[in-house]
Amino acid sequence: MDKLQTMRTFVRVVEAGSFSAVARESDTTQSAVSKQVAALERELGARLLTRTTRSLALTEDGERYFEQVRRLVTEIAEAESTLQRGEQQLTGWLRVAASVGFGRLKLMPTIQSFLAAHGGVKIDLRLHDGFIDLVEQGIDVAVRIGDLPDSGLIARRVGTTYRMLVAHRSYLRSLTKGTRAPTIPEDLSQHNCIVYTEQPMRNHWNFTAGPGTSEPAGTTRIVRVEGNLQTNSSEVMRASVLAGMGIGYSPTWLFDQELASGEVQQLLPDWTPPAIPVHVVSPRERRHSAKVKAFVEYVSQEMASE
Numbered sequence: 001m002d003k004l005q006t007m008r009t010f011v012r013v014v015e016a017g018s019f020s021a022v023a024r025e026s027d028t029t030q031s032a033v034s035k036q037v038a039a040l041e042r043e044l045g046a047r048l049l050t051r052t053t054r055s056l057a058l059t060e061d062g063e064r065y066f067e068q069v070r071r072l073v074t075e076i077a078e079a080e081s082t083l084q085r086g087e088q089q090l091t092g093w094l095r096v097a098a099s100v101g102f103g104r105l106k107l108m109p110t111i112q113s114f115l116a117a118h119g120g121v122k123i124d125l126r127l128h129d130g131f132i133d134l135v136e137q138g139i140d141v142a143v144r145i146g147d148l149p150d151s152g153l154i155a156r157r158v159g160t161t162y163r164m165l166v167a168h169r170s171y172l173r174s175l176t177k178g179t180r181a182p183t184i185p186e187d188l189s190q191h192n193c194i195v196y197t198e199q200p201m202r203n204h205w206n207f208t209a210g211p212g213t214s215e216p217a218g219t220t221r222i223v224r225v226e227g228n229l230q231t232n233s234s235e236v237m238r239a240s241v242l243a244g245m246g247i248g249y250s251p252t253w254l255f256d257q258e259l260a261s262g263e264v265q266q267l268l269p270d271w272t273p274p275a276i277p278v279h280v281v282s283p284r285e286r287r288h289s290a291k292v293k294a295f296v297e298y299v300s301q302e303m304a305s306e
Contacts, residue, residue, distance in 0.1 A: 003040075003043075004076070006036045006039060006040045007073055008073050009022060009026075009036045009037065010036070010037050010040055010048065010069065011066065011070050012025065013033065014056070014058060014062075014070075018056065019037075019056075046061040046062075046065070047059050047061065047062070048061060048062035048066075067136065067138040070138055074092060074093070075286075090120055090121050091120035092291070093121075093122050093123070094121055094122070094123050094124070094140050094141070095123075095137075095138055095139050095140045096123055096126070096143075096295070097125075097128065097132060097134065097137070097139045097141075097142035098142060098143040099127065099198075100127045100128065100129050100234050100235050101129075101238060101254050102143065102234075102251075103127040103143075104127070105256070107143060108125075110302045111123055111125065113298075113302075114295060114298050117298075121291055130198060130232060134281070134283050135283050139282075139283075140282060140286050140289065140292050141281070141282040141286070143158075143278065143279070143280055143281075144278070144279050144280075145161055145276055145278050146200070146277070147200075147276075147277065148277075148281070153281040153282065153283060153284070154281065154283070154284055155280070156280050156281075156300065157277055157278070157279050158299055158300040158303045158304075159277075159278040159300075159304070160275050160276065160277060160278060161252075161275065161277075162252050162272075162276075163249060163250060163252065163274075163275075164267075164272075164273065165182070165188075165247060165248070165267040165271075165273075166247070166250050166255055166259070166267065167181075167247045167264065167265055168241055168242055168243070168258075168263065168264050168265075169244075169263060171241075171244040171246060172265065174244065179191070182267055183268070184213075185205070185221040185223045185268065186221070186223055188223055188247065189224075189225070191227075192226075192227045192245065192246035193205075193227040193246055193248075194229050194237055194241060195225065195231075196230070196231060196248075196249070196250075197230050197232045198234075201222075202230075203224060203226065204223070204224050205222070205223055205249050205273065206221070206222050206273055206274055207220065207221045208272050208274070209270070209271060210270040211270070212269070213270045221271070225249075227246050228246075229245060229246065241255070241264065242258065242264070247267065249273065251276070278303065280295075280300070
């Protein structure tokens with residue numbers, strides 16, 4: 001049995017969703033393709049696929065094996081392409097991960113221009129606000145906002161994100177006479193604050209005094225805030241602020257257009273939250289990938305230009 005070819009066949013069967021599609025691609029029979037996968041299962045001593053008359057589904061063992069084998073097959077294809085053509089070719093799928101808000105508002109324009117510049121590349125974009133294991137999920141490269149935990153990932157800092165306090169004008173208009181827009185961080189205790197649970201401090205919001213405050217510049221305040229809504233979704237937090245439900249502690253880019261139009265207003269402009277680093281990270285086994293290198297460089301240049 002040609003182990004590498006059998007692994008390639010298995011990957012294509014999963015991606016195509018059928019034996020017959022792969023048989024047509026390789027100009028062979030459905031039975032021959034099925035036998036290759038069955039031989040691989042026998043050698044591994046594990047069931048990889050659940051077969052029915054209409055569909056295929058990965059077993060739990062199959063899911064783990066597929067993610068690892070797909071990366072291996074992709075890397076071998078890239079290495080062969082480099083040797084055959086004498087250069088690093090940018091072709092095939094690139095699996096990219098990011099948080100939902102950043103991916104939609106900031107990363108998508110970069111991806112659009114990257115794909116236009118590299119016609120042979122296809123991107124599988126996975127958006128998720130929580131932590132994901134890049135190796136387990138088969139991710140080639142991810143954009144992460146915040147301090148990085150100590151890990152085996154290859155990381156490159158590509159920029160900085162700044163935060164601010166924001167509120168929709170409808171929320172500010174709804175305030176009763178006994179409650180005013182905050183003028184110092186401690187005033188937030190009188191307000192409904194929307195808490196984003198994916199940030200480390202959660203409902204403890206950190207501020208540093210600027211020259212426009214009555215405090216010495218550099219004075220820090222950490223205030224505990226409360227509200228009737230907390231969420232692990234940046235999109236829900238954004239929607240809640242736009243609905244006038246309360247005050248958000250947000251990256252500036254999440255409300256760029258609304259801040260420019262005046263629909264959303266910045267609060268406490270002289271009290272600034274800490275800046276947040278932005279990194280592009282990838283698993284160590286992807287460090288030689290031409291696609292990963294090109295994408296990291298492209299994102300870095302785009303972030304620098306902003």
